[in-house]
Amino acid sequence: VSTPPVVTQMLAESGLSDEPQLTRLLGDLHALGDVPAPAPAPELTELLGATPAVCAPPAVAPLRRRVVGGATALAFAAVAATGMAAAANELPSGAQRVMARFSERFLPFAFPAPAAGRGPASGADAGDAPAPANPAPVPTTSPPPSSAAAVPPQQQERDGQQGMGQAAPATRQPDHGDARHKVDSGARDRVRDRDRGDDADRRPRAGGSRDADDVERSRGQTLRTSTGTPDHDPTGGPSTTAPSTRDDPAGGDGSGDGGPGAG
Amino acid sequence: MPVSDDVVAAARAGDAQALTALYSALAPNVLGYLRARGAEDPEGLTHEVFVQVLDKLGGVVGGAAGLRTFVFSVAHARLVDEHRRRARRPRETPYQQELDGRREPSAEATAMVDLGEQHVLDVLAELGEEQRSVITLRVLGDLTLEQTAHVLGKSVGAVKQLQRRGLLALRSLLERGEVAL
Numbered sequence: 001v002s003t004p005p006v007v008t009q010m011l012a013e014s015g016l017s018d019e020p021q022l023t024r025l026l027g028d029l030h031a032l033g034d035v036p037a038p039a040p041a042p043e044l045t046e047l048l049g050a051t052p053a054v055c056a057p058p059a060v061a062p063l064r065r066r067v068v069g070g071a072t073a074l075a076f077a078a079v080a081a082t083g084m085a086a087a088a089n090e091l092p093s094g095a096q097r098v099m100a101r102f103s104e105r106f107l108p109f110a111f112p113a114p115a116a117g118r119g120p121a122s123g124a125d126a127g128d129a130p131a132p133a134n135p136a137p138v139p140t141t142s143p144p145p146s147s148a149a150a151v152p153p154q155q156q157e158r159d160g161q162q163g164m165g166q167a168a169p170a171t172r173q174p175d176h177g178d179a180r181h182k183v184d185s186g187a188r189d190r191v192r193d194r195d196r197g198d199d200a201d202r203r204p205r206a207g208g209s210r211d212a213d214d215v216e217r218s219r220g221q222t223l224r225t226s227t228g229t230p231d232h233d234p235t236g237g238p239s240t241t242a243p244s245t246r247d248d249p250a251g252g253d254g255s256g257d258g259g260p261g262a263g
Numbered sequence: 264m265p266v267s268d269d270v271v272a273a274a275r276a277g278d279a280q281a282l283t284a285l286y287s288a289l290a291p292n293v294l295g296y297l298r299a300r301g302a303e304d305p306e307g308l309t310h311e312v313f314v315q316v317l318d319k320l321g322g323v324v325g326g327a328a329g330l331r332t333f334v335f336s337v338a339h340a341r342l343v344d345e346h347r348r349r350a351r352r353p354r355e356t357p358y359q360q361e362l363d364g365r366r367e368p369s370a371e372a373t374a375m376v377d378l379g380e381q382h383v384l385d386v387l388a389e390l391g392e393e394q395r396s397v398i399t400l401r402v403l404g405d406l407t408l409e410q411t412a413h414v415l416g417k418s419v420g421a422v423k424q425l426q427r428r429g430l431l432a433l434r435s436l437l438e439r440g441e442v443a444l
Contacts, residue, residue, distance in 0.1 A: 004402070006401060006402060006405050007402060010398075010401055010402070010426060010430070011430070013408070013423065013426065013427075014423075014426060014427040014430045014431075015427075016430050016431070016434065019434055021434070021437040021438075022430060022433055022434050022437060025383065025386060025433060025437065026398075026402055028380075028382075028383045029299060029383050029387070029398070029399070029402050029403065030402050030403065032295035032296075032298055032299050032380060032383065032403060033291050033292040033294070033295030033296070033403045034291065034295075035291050035294060035295065036291065037286060037287045037290035037291050037294070038290060038294055038306045038309055038310070040286065040310065040313070041310045043310075043314060044286075044310055044313055044314055044317075047282075047313075047314060047317045047318070048279060048282045048283050048286060048317070049279045049282075049283075
């Protein structure tokens with residue numbers, strides 16, 4: 001068996017050229033490398049057969065990761081935009097009211113509630129408006145039984161505030177947070193608090209929120225008939241259709257659906 | 264098949280045939296080195312070494328000699344990592360050859376080869392760590408003193424001294440009959 005050149009060289013470098021046992025031992029050690037190459041694993045096989053360009057990692061993220069990332073960014077942007085619009089009181093009144101209630105219950109801060117006159121401007125908000133464009137069904141023609149007992153005292157209070165009728169619209173636009181902490185300063189404030197829903201949860205009422213709506217309608221009717229001015233938001237909430245019917249003491253067109261005779 | 268500078272250049276260009284030639288020429292020596300140093304899974308570690316080598320093949324300089332130095336630098340580093348990893352293990356089950364299913368049914372010739380291999384490993388185990396590294400890198404890696412010094416991060420003089428002391432220790436073991444050939 002021939003001695004590997006490197007073994008001969010090593011022995012010569014160390015001055016041990018004439019050492020047969022040592023030479024044989026190093027020859028056996030060299031024989032450990034005289035084996036076939038192990039079969040490459042699949043990953044290594046792929047590397048051995050690939051060009052460098054193929055070995056390069058993909059520069060673009062997978063499609064699914066991009067979709068998920070985009071959807072997440074879009075959701076964050078939508079939430080942020082809604083929150084900022086709600087903070088600026090720029091949402092439609094229905095959405096603004098929902099955001100205000102949500103923030104009062106679940107967030108450490110409160111978004112402002114919508115102004116009262118803004119609602120009727122859009123058709124989507126008509127259901128939330130406390131003073132709808134058509135006040136006819138409110139009065140005495142068909143009052144709900146549950147509201148019959150609740151209305152008179154408030155009506156009396158409102159009647160006592162006739163002098164405030166002119167100033168009423170202007171006092172409605174401040175935020176509702178102040179009104180929540182006031183001691184019962186008038187029926188309007190109470191109704192406003194009810195409209196916020198806080199008291200509705202605490203006070204047992206026979207008619208639930210429906211009573212509050214009825215009271216609100218009758219309240220608006222009372223103010224309108226007593227003052228003769230349209231109940232609109234002086235800040236610009238247009239209530240274009242209301243004045244013509246509200247100001248008609250005979251019921252406007254005489255359609256028989258109940259005129260604004262109550263009050 | 265010897266590794267030439269042309270083969271290394273072709274492998275760096277991505278030629279599959281050259282890459283396969285490099286692997287066929289160097290993998291047996293890497294496997295032998297890892298086995299002589301007592302790696303737990305020499306085949307698996309050889310695979311890891313070449314995955315890393317092929318990944319960084321574009322940065323290798325020095326032709327065939329430079330590639331050989333780089334390959335054994337990676338092999339030595341992975342071996343050191345494995346030794347450290349094994350040193351951190353709290354308990355280690357001793358190897359039981361009869362339970363190892365990776366081994367084919369042994370023929371007599373195979374048994375003799377295994378016995379010879381085990382004998383060499385037993386002799387090398389008597390050396391110090393650095394002496395064992397120098398001798399195995401030189402013999403199995405077919406490296407020069409300079410290349411060995413580069414792999415181990417030592418000076419050529421230090422490597423030469425370690426080599427001489429290691430060989431003298433082996434000769435002493437053989438003369439005292441503590442190991443028989």
